[in-house]
Amino acid sequence: MFPDDGTPAEGSLFVYEGAVIADRYRVLGRAGHGAMGAVWRAKDERLGRVVAIKQLFPESPADPAAGERTRERTIREARVAARLRHPHAVVVYDVVEDESMSYIAMEYLPSRTLTELLEQQGPLVPEYAAELGSQLASALAAAHAEGVVHRDISPNNVLVTTDGAAKITDFGVAHARGEGSATGRGLVVGTPAYLAPEVADGAEPGFPSDVYSLGATLYTALEGRPPFGTDDNQLALLKRVGSGEIIPPRTSGPAIDIVLRLLHTDPAARPTMAEAARLFTRCTLPGPALPSTPRAPEPGPEPARRRRSRLVFAGAALVLTAAAIVAATSIPPRREPASAPAQLASAPSATAFTSVVAGPPACAARYQVVKSWDGGFQGLVTVRNSGRAGLAGWTVSWANPAGTSIDDLWNGTLVRTGTTSAITSAEWNAVLRPGESTTFGFIALARGGRRGIPVTDCRPAG
Template identity: 40%
Template sequence: MGNTDSEGNQPVSGIASALLSFAHTLFGPGFCPGDWVWATTTAGALVALFPAAGALIVAIVRKGTGNRYDTTTLTVFGLIGVISVLVLPWLMASGISETFRAANAGQASGLSGGASLSTNYCSFIGTQKTYLGGGSNVFETLFYPRGLKLAYVLYLLAFTVLPVGSLLFVMLQARTAFRRGPKWPSRFFWIPFVVMAVATAGMSANTAVHFWLGFLPFSVLGLIPVALVGPPPWSVINRPEPRRDEPPAVPPPSRREPLPPPPPPQNKPYPATALASAPEPPPAGMLAAAPGAIPPPPGSRNAGSSRYRRVRQLGHGGFGTVWEAVDTQLNRTVALKIAHAPDRDTEERMQREARALAVVNHPNCVRVYDLVEEPDGLALVMEYLQGRPLAEVVDAQGPIDDVAAGRLWSTMAGALVAAHERGVLHRDVKPSNVILDPAGIAHLIDFGIARSQGDSKMTATGMMIGTPDFVAPEQAMGSPASPASDAWQLAATVSYALSGQPPRGTRETPMAALMAAARADPVTHLPQRSVHARILAASLDPEPRRRPTLNSVRREVDGWLSRSGKALDGPVTQIVPRRSPR
């Protein structure tokens, strides 16, 4: 059996001895503690390159695959992690130890220049072959100590600090390779490394110490090439995945079998599909082409009723006045938006807003109830949201913190994605159009300039629609709006909530703000100390195709909230404490 095991280990020992001989050539100085002791440290440094090479390969592969973690991709990444972090390092480490044990036993070691193993460079070391190939292994040294207590303490520190430090940097290599995506695939690297470190308990203790002394610094240097490769571009991350939720084809029923009854209607959750960075909006006829049931248009027999009793005025905008009112028939509070001038264009606009909201079903989007004709004009009956605009909260109480901003961004991104999937663009996302209810939950309101069916006629004059401080550069230049435009405006709103200022700063007049937007002036007022600064800068890129999609932003922000141990659906009204004056 002994001969069989020895023969089975010969290929591994041969590769390990070749690695040691190469390491001896690279760095094997003839001074204390000895040339082969230094070669062992050099060999540990070379073995540390295996995990770095694995992380480098993953980073390169993700340049083309992004965050598509299907079965094939996960299998490839898992194999790369196991081979580069567990199999190859463990085989080399155990082979190095066995090579020195063979040399100490007087057997052929396969080392070139191995005659110097019998040389004594230091009195406290003795001969190198006895120092490296004799004595106890790591397990025996730690759990069955012999000799001086000081020596045991040194061994204990070496076998905890060195492997744990190496583990930290292997984890950093993996997390760097998986940038701009979920971090959980980094387990393919650090879990195999833990197994490898435990498996080296059979190495000779002195050999293991010098092996880890070389492994640790080169695991630090291994971060450099992985970081230089860089993350996958947003264009790859935002690449839409093929839809997999289409029902399978069902063969037609037999003539003798009765047709099954239709299933009851179900409220399907909006699919979490990745929108492209800046796709062209669909043709006008495709936007909101099949809205939900709309209340009777003006002039019908149900119009003109006085069922809505106004309580107080809530706001006054460019297209209408919003009132708090009571539905006297259903006895509920509603918001009543009445057009200023009930001409044909305004009526079309109100009907378009009703259609836009009718097809959007999301808990953080304001809901439309009715479209009626009041004595003083056409009125849109909407859900009444009790609360304060985000702009008012920030202006009165100061900026919000990173956790609150993360929840705000994720919630509003979900609302906009739901609208985009129904062919509706908001086009005027700003702090005053985000209402925070008494529980601190954000709601998106005022789809009054949303793009829906018939909108091309309403914007034929080329008039820029939106708020200059929060308008995307391409909108200010007159280009068609897109989901990327809404993403820019939402990022600007989140930046305002974190800093208290629009991302481009304030201008003296609306025209000056519009000109700054049209010139794509750089964003100079970002919250640099925020953890969201990087993703904010990417989302406020002047080029729409380079911006991350709203789904990508949600994944990034939700991942940060989860790692921070914070709930995703909490309030967004946590205020940053103001500094007391000195």
């Protein structure tokens, strides 16, 4: 596209280093590019600041009407993105025109995409993935509040700055109330590996599909691969996405538990984006550190030890606090004596473990308070197949300590009977092989500071 001397070819649609756009923005160099356009680093000579200039390419340069369509797409994207003012979304400053071309002037951030970060440093530690999830979900919740559906959330559209913060970008195919659509009806919109199953099947993207795509993005950050894998055959990939059967994750703990909630096949069962932001924020609250053991691997060759990025960024230290969890794949059974009291000593790190053996199959459960605050606490229950046969489902129940009630639950279904809470397995964590375990978590309200640890009862389904 450029001659050997670096100047633009005659008739080229590309800008070049040293060019001045709209008598204001002097191009300093290319910041990124793709099939649909390019982003340039430029100096705003009027305000003396560095900005990013985005240029969308015409769909067909030979088509006389293509330039006008590109101008309309550029203005539309800028209008949609300008609705959102959030610390974790890229800010749009202006739209300018120069020689029949339109450009978007945006906030410039020394950063790399999440895709590049994962390629360079491998999967993220769960605590940092949860931190990014909290930031991105809060920005997207603000977009949803403005009636904006992003429609293309993926690692390519997440920027990670040099101090470790995340910014959502690229509202090129977003849909907003009062704005036209950038795509025709019946077209699949978004990056195939990160689409929600209903969108892959032809449904119109909406707020729940954004939630799913964020879940798929964070699943990739934790696992190092998208939930449906990758495939050069995009039709085959779309078929897998449409089935909704994700690759079982190897990561365990609160972060992946929340991600799995976002990846629910039923759009109505997914949390809202605002709820997702609250869940990830709770996941990053300070708590006592306890060891964690990964889930048992799927049958087959032992997977290679995965490198976990610790993400040391220049310019600032990223301080993260880990949620305190125990999600062991092998929990030594400990029976409570028949005379054990219904309530055990109240302590944030205390646990209660019981096992009910009904011949094979059998299960055991461990209840923990992993974080606490004034008026509430976060609980984590680890369920283990303690029998000699596979489990097809399970139910864990307990009598709620006085003054406590469950306010939010993930990875299970809650049924209350009087003061008793019973949680049955979700679709993705019902089946457990002997020795295998899974977790579910909840937020509880605690009046009067009561956080007693109850005795749990775990029973196989059926």
